[in-house]
Amino acid sequence: MSDPFGLRSLDPAILASTPGMKWQAHPGRLAAWVADMDFPIAPAISERLAAVVAHGSLGYPHWGPAPSPAGRLFAERMSSRWGWSPDVERIHDLADVLQGVRIAVELLTEPGDPIALHTPAYHPFLNSLREMDRRIVELPVGADRIDEVASIIAAERPSLLILCHPHNPTGHRFRRPELERLAEIAEAADLVVVSDEIHSDLVHEDPPDIETDTETHIPFASVSESAARRAVTVTSASKAFNLAGLRWAVMHVGHAELERRLRSFPDHFFGAPNLIAVEAAVAAWTDGADWLSAVMEVLDENRHRLVDLLEHHLPGARYTPPEATYLAWIDCSHLGEGEVPRDIFRERGVEVSPGPQFGGEGSGHVRLNMATSPAMLERIVATMGGA
Template sequence: MDYPVAPVIREALEKRIVTDLGYPMWDEQSSPPPLVEAFAHRMETRYRWRPDPSHARAFTDLNQALQVLLHHLTEPGEPIALHTPAYVAFVATLAEMNRPILPIPMLPDGDSWRFELPDVTGCHILLLVNPHNPTGRAFTRAELTEIADLAERHDLLVISDEIHADLTFAPHEHIPFATLLPDRTITLTSASKAFNLGGVRCAVAHIGPAHVRKQLSDMPGMLYGEANVFGVEATIAAWTHGGPWLAETMKTLDANRHTLADRLPKTIGYRLPEATYLAWLDFGHPDAAEKVEQRAKVLLSPGKSFGPGGDHYARLNFATHPEILEEILDRLSAVAE
């Protein structure tokens, strides 16, 4: 996001700098560790989910966590079910690890999106991105229940990326998938999206399936690295004290998503996102992002990098200041076909 970090986070990092940059002793000093405790408390108070803190562990970010899980739980060539188009880094990870995508296409449906459940024969993992990036879809309880039923019928594990949960716009709500299918769900989350902390590298994985916890616990403790002291301090401060800052930020994001609806040229398709600060724009032709960059000097994320179904699209990050968004829209209007 194009906003400064929350003051409570800055204060927490400044305090860490002036007091102690030595080796952290969280595990020895408390049980559960402070990061896991902050995660569990936030899930319970914000989403009415009571995760078992002993089933959670820290990673440096969601992409690392996903790669570790896929390495342990799947073999090269094994398909991974994924709603498409999908988050660029996940598409890249699956390609790099030779885990082909089994698409669950997100299809236009009035003012929103829908999906059709696929044949998951030969698949053991469903990678759920909820809220969905790039469409901004916040899955309903009915939709999540259908996915849970599918997972039960076909013996699937669900890796649920819920990093955009805090960016859900009312009246929509975020429903943790683990509340529906706890023993089959691995939940991945972080404060990095909602609190603009991507560079500090800290994420939490809550691992519901007992056999997955056993596999990870059998590995050397430092093999996959650790979250650093800045990441942990920033995340705890965000989840514990960042509520007022996030509420104000959500007001700006809400206004910005409606500004897009009001001012985007009619030749560009747009469905109001139910969550995230991302607009999935339908230009109706391939290479839209490249053409917009050349002609309007506006940098969008190319739709083709989001995998199947993204060719005619581009993604716009609207987490910026209103005057900058107005400039973006002026430029798009000037070159709209």
Template sequence: MTRNPHGSSGEPNPLRALDLDRLRRRTSMKWRAHPEDVLPLWVAEMDVPLAPSVVRALTDAVALGDTGYPAGTGYAEALAGFAGKRWGWSGFDVRRTAVVPDVMLGVVEMLRLVTGPGDAVVVNPPVYPPFFQFVGHMDRRVVEAPLGPDLRLDFDVLEEAFRQSVAGGRRAAYLLCSPHNPTGTVHTAEELSTVARLAGEYGVRVVADEIHAPLVVGDTDFVPYLDVPGGGGGLSLMSASKAWNLAGLKAALAIAGPESAADLALLPEEVGHGPSHLGVLAHTAALRDGTAWLDALLAGLDENRRLLAELLAEHLPDVRWRPGDATYLAWLDCRALGLGDDPADVFLRRGRVALNSGLPFGTGGAGYVRLNLATSPEIVTEAVTRMTAALK
């Protein structure tokens, strides 16, 4: 594997490239949802310029007028190369992939392939809020299997959720968030193998949202679910969106294991009409030629993690945080501050800093906030300053 955890790629830290004045010129959700006096550290957008390889791919396409419909397997081939070098995943098969509009719409389509209306979908709260929203919208039942106190999978709880979900002969799926959002937990190969064993025993189909896979820091290794023993019956969704800040350039890949290829083959042809051609080009360029930029980003995120830990210890010692090994999100336990179930509301009203409320993340979210670390050290520092002021 060629992952460079220390960022000695020669690339400058992209998190230090843009100042607040320039960022406020952006018109995306992060910078338009709140008034200008609010410091936004909530939605998963990064305060970075695009990787040079992505810029070249987009400008070349626009100059050529190449803005039609997506075609070919370039995206899958780029991800296969990246996965082989980064994670040692030699079993990635481009023939078992399909381009989908984005990860969550891909999740919906995968769940439609393996479950029916009224069937259960198991999730591990606290977890990404759209899991609840999309599953409910497609007429499936959410069954919670909360994480343990250590913010890792609790297999006794998970097994009971599987047992309940398939009672009466119903079909069921497990929507696995790997790495986990918002905790940053990276599931180990042993944990994922246990998931595969339990899923096999109970006939539960695993759909893995692995969008944060490139965002693993330090010496921790990401393990693709489809690459663990017994995981070949699963379905995975991957994308360059989160790691290279491409949310506005829609594209993702659905990937089937050897035993689930027949399921993926049933994906309706029209689903492939949803991705953006420019999105596919941008994601392909990121995966093929943007790894040095990614390494510099990961090194910058690691610095921000250490900075946040130091700032909390000095200014907000009652806020507890167990840094995860992935994502650019910090899941902060603010229950000891006495701010009630929704401290994000207090930080916004009194401190003018926007964080995600923990409540929409499900069981275990009350009293927590999610803070986006993908910004400059100066903005991280200002955010903690404002949070501290909100308590006075």
């Protein structure tokens, strides 16, 4: 099988010595926890960064008015990929996606205020809300549960929804009817919707024999005029292109009051973007498409392969391949390993993320990172099974 980017031939010894949190925080164990990929970055990115460094000039960039070139490219890419045209004047460079979420929560709500999100939830959201003393309103995940979402929001009256779109850790892909319904619910409750779309390049296409939709991702802000006015969209090239350490993200603020508040801060209050990170995002979004489709092929293979691997090595574990992301949300509650089955997998030599960290129905679950070679995935699951 052709493997031009070396995605299928990862060397376990090299992986184990990879610098960075994923492989170094739990030495001696196979790393399938934090959402970094094991794949080497796209050649388009390494070549661009090498050229920048080789030139030897890392002084102040000559970019003109904000946003950065990556911020501007974000607008073009949203328009060409998803048919949504963000207003360039309302695009802000950030250090990371979580910063954008926290800014919106900090500036638009008060301690004690209820904030809604779908649980299980990306745990830094939960931790942020706890630290900021906000009250967490848990919503169930799934298009078939939208009526429950509507009644919880009507009863709890949150003023802000953090929408993880697509959803980490379940891999749920919000399709148009669910998004339209969410937009109506948001309008009825006058909700600000902070839409974290960091996983939007990692949506799997529906198989051709199933007649569903071909829109792999629909920015929440593009769903209706009302959605556009209440949306704060936050995203980054970091998840799909494996650049998390570079620290660059982008926020588009449709919500007028948040935009006004942001503009009231002095210039540089939120810092300025990093030259290398911006160059990397530009390279990813300009020339990274071939690499990304090769990655999606491996991820697609892995998400299906995991069904058989679990059946063989961990019979009783329940798992449905995610529609998006490279994360597998696995129900291990029938394995008899209690609320934190992560512990037994740790003992056996694999580090996965513990379900309870994600709140909601996380008890008895683990989240497994599938962004690795098929051979390494097999080794990980065999090791989880005690082989």
